[in-house]
Amino acid sequence: MIGINVYLALIAIATLLSMYRVFRGPTTVDRLVAVDIMTTITAGLMVLFALYYQRMIFLDVALVYAILAFGGVIAFARYMEGGL
Amino acid sequence: MNALAIIGEVLVLIGTFFYLLSALGLIRMPDVYNRMQTSTKSATLGSLGVMVGVGIWALGTDFGSAAWLTKSIVIAVFLLLTNPISAHALIRAAYKSGIPLWEGSVVDKYREHLEAKERGEVEEAPAEEGGEE
Numbered sequence: 001m002i003g004i005n006v007y008l009a010l011i012a013i014a015t016l017l018s019m020y021r022v023f024r025g026p027t028t029v030d031r032l033v034a035v036d037i038m039t040t041i042t043a044g045l046m047v048l049f050a051l052y053y054q055r056m057i058f059l060d061v062a063l064v065y066a067i068l069a070f071g072g073v074i075a076f077a078r079y080m081e082g083g084l
Numbered sequence: 085m086n087a088l089a090i091i092g093e094v095l096v097l098i099g100t101f102f103y104l105l106s107a108l109g110l111i112r113m114p115d116v117y118n119r120m121q122t123s124t125k126s127a128t129l130g131s132l133g134v135m136v137g138v139g140i141w142a143l144g145t146d147f148g149s150a151a152w153l154t155k156s157i158v159i160a161v162f163l164l165l166t167n168p169i170s171a172h173a174l175i176r177a178a179y180k181s182g183i184p185l186w187e188g189s190v191v192d193k194y195r196e197h198l199e200a201k202e203r204g205e206v207e208e209a210p211a212e213e214g215g216e217e
Contacts, residue, residue, distance in 0.1 A: 010101065033171075036124070059156060
């Protein structure tokens with residue numbers, strides 16, 4: 001149970017690197033791809049938090065978060081194509 | 085620390101490592117198409133590793149039950165199904181909004197397909213026969 005801190009640190013580093021692309025990215029789709037990756041990483045983070053705090057209810061939070069993030073990314077992609 | 089916990093921990097380590105690789109590809113690659121290519125695939129594989137690993141790891145602890153593994157496999161399968169869809173929609177939006185390819189990219193099959201369709205010489209996709217070998 002000690003090693004889980006290392007995994008949380010790896011996820012934090014990955015999220016920070018994605019944040020660099022969100023702030024830097026030259027086009028809008030660059031930022032959207034980075035946000036998509038960040039939501040995937042955050043779903044994994046929530047699953048790890050469920051293990052860290054020993055609460056199974058956090059797994060449901062991760063599932064709902066994944067569903068909402070998928071809908072949001074699809075909506076933004078349709079909007080970028082020109083027709084919502 | 086029993087065998088299930090060790091197996092799950094190794095899977096979680098592999099998954100977080102692939103998360104880190106996907107973020108590295110996101111800041112390393114030169115244009116949006118290459119970034120999508122590198123980051124989405126490795127993030128999907130990392131999600132599989134993390135979620136199945138957490139399920140197995142929880143089975144090895146004293147508070148774990150079979151519902152942990154079931155729920156985490158549900159989340160993993162959902163992400164495995166929806167990540168390619170969202171990446172494909174995003175990159176099609178990028179192409180249709182006119183973002184140019186990197187100058188080092190040498191092949192653009194979609195533009196060739198569109199030009200062939202304009203000339204009216206595209207044959208409809210040669211359907212299922214021959215798709216099996």
